[in-house]
Amino acid sequence: MTFTTMLISVAEFSNIFSVLAVLLCFCAMILFITRNMMVLRVHGEDLVFPNSLHQVTPRIPQMNMMKVHIPYTFKLIETSKSSYSGVLCLISSQVRYKMLVYWGVNIRELHINLWRPWTTLREELSKNVFLNGHYQQVGFSSTRDPHADEVLTLSLPDTQLDLGTPPRLCYPLVIFLIRVEDSGAIHPDETVSLINVVHIRDSVCTLPTSVLAQYLKQANGQLSCLKQLYLATGNPGNYEDSQIPLAVAEPVGGGHPDAMGRTLLCPTRDDTAIWNTSGEQLCVVCQYFPLSRALLPCRHTCICASCFDRLDRCPMCRGPIKSYFCIRGEEYMPIEAEIKNGTQDPVHGPLYNWLDSWNDRLIDFLGFQR
Known part of the structure; x- marks a missing residue:
């Protein structure tokens, strides 16, 4: 009699048990899917794909920088009349330096020579044998004491340069500013030369006259693009x-x-x-x-x-x-x-700390990004 009564009771509540079982399974399925998926980002760049890993936003790294003093400044004074017959530039220097000007410099040979050790370059520059055979004409050359901003006009001795058609294999103008000091008194990280590559507008390449690149040479041999x-x-x-x-x-x-x-x-x-x-x-x-x-x-x-x-x-x-x-x-x-x-640790009330702690737990459980 007791067993029969129990069966009748279970039969009466079978529908309730079925509904509860379905709801429980549905909730478990939702939690499982949410925990193992990548949530859509605000900008819509990521899609929703299964992912068992917790997504952590990478921290943007900081570059460790070293401050280096550049004793020279070089600037082109751009005018509508800039040509091979007259290139105006503004130069200043805080140290004694030597200025060398080359016209029609072979691009490949220039970059190969710039990578050579500074002691070798310094010796060749002092003897005026640098880039021998790899430039078409040599221009202005002088050794000067430190000075403030000063305008200088550079002109081609002979107006004939064979630069070819684009893409060209030669730079129109390369200007070296070279530090004149005893090499033993220069720190390895000091700037010893500033190399300025200049494009000059002509009938074949009509782009405006401008500085194409500036390279920095340090005493330790390091070559950098400024x-x-x-x-x-x-x-x-x-x-x-x-x-x-x-x-x-x-x-x-x-x-x-x-x-x-x-x-x-x-x-x-x-x-x-x-x-x-x-x-x-x-x-x-x-x-x-x-x-x-x-x-x-x-x-x-x-x-x-x-x-x-x-x-x-x-x-x-x-x-x-x-x-x-x-x-x-x-x-x-x-x-x-x-x-x-x-x-520093912020100071909040106990209720705030309790809510913040449970918020962190919920975010970690669901697999969301903080």
Whole structure:
């Protein structure tokens, strides 16, 4: 009798048990799928695919930079009449130097010779046998003491240059600024030569006269390509567009095995003039803190440390941020930034801490990104 009563009771509640079992299985299935999937990102760049790994946003690495003093400045004064008969340039130097000018230089031979040790190059340059047979004409040559900005006109002795048709195998004009000092008194990281490659407009190649490239040679043999940084909100310290004193020297491929990845360069030793209170540049995102970080590889210098952690693309060109380096100190950051970076522990009430702890557990359980 008791067994019969039990069977009747189970039969009466069988529908309820079935519904509960289905709901339980459905919830378990949802949790399993959610825990083992990649959630769609805000920009819609990733699709929903099964993934058993927890997705962690990689931290953008900071480049360790070394500041190097460049004793020379070289700038073309662009005019509509720039030609082989008259190329105007503005030159200054803080050290005694020798200037050598070559016309119609073979591109391949120039780059091969630039990779040679500085002691060898210095000896050949001093004897005027550098690039022998690999240039069409030699131009202006002189040794000068330090001087401020000075305009110099370079002209071709003989107006006949055989550069061929594009793509050409020769540079129209190459200008060497070479440091004249005892090699034993120069630190290995010091700049010993600035090489300027100039294109000159002619009837075959009508592109405007401009500096194609600038190469930096250091006493340790390192060869780097000098590239300007792009300041987004104007020029600090009232510098002209092509005279911004901050640049990045990117080592040319195949160089010294111990060479740095990149080097922060500054032609002047007075960095305070760049970041004075009257001309301080502001972050393009928040327009509150001063900009302090240069983004790579685009070289835009446009954001502060506070906004950097919220971005994965450059706000100017929308290019991806692979790395960065600081161009100034970031003492302006408030205490809240130190708390965010984990240098200080925030003080909250017990209820806030309890809710925050359970929120973290739930996010980790579901496999969401923080």
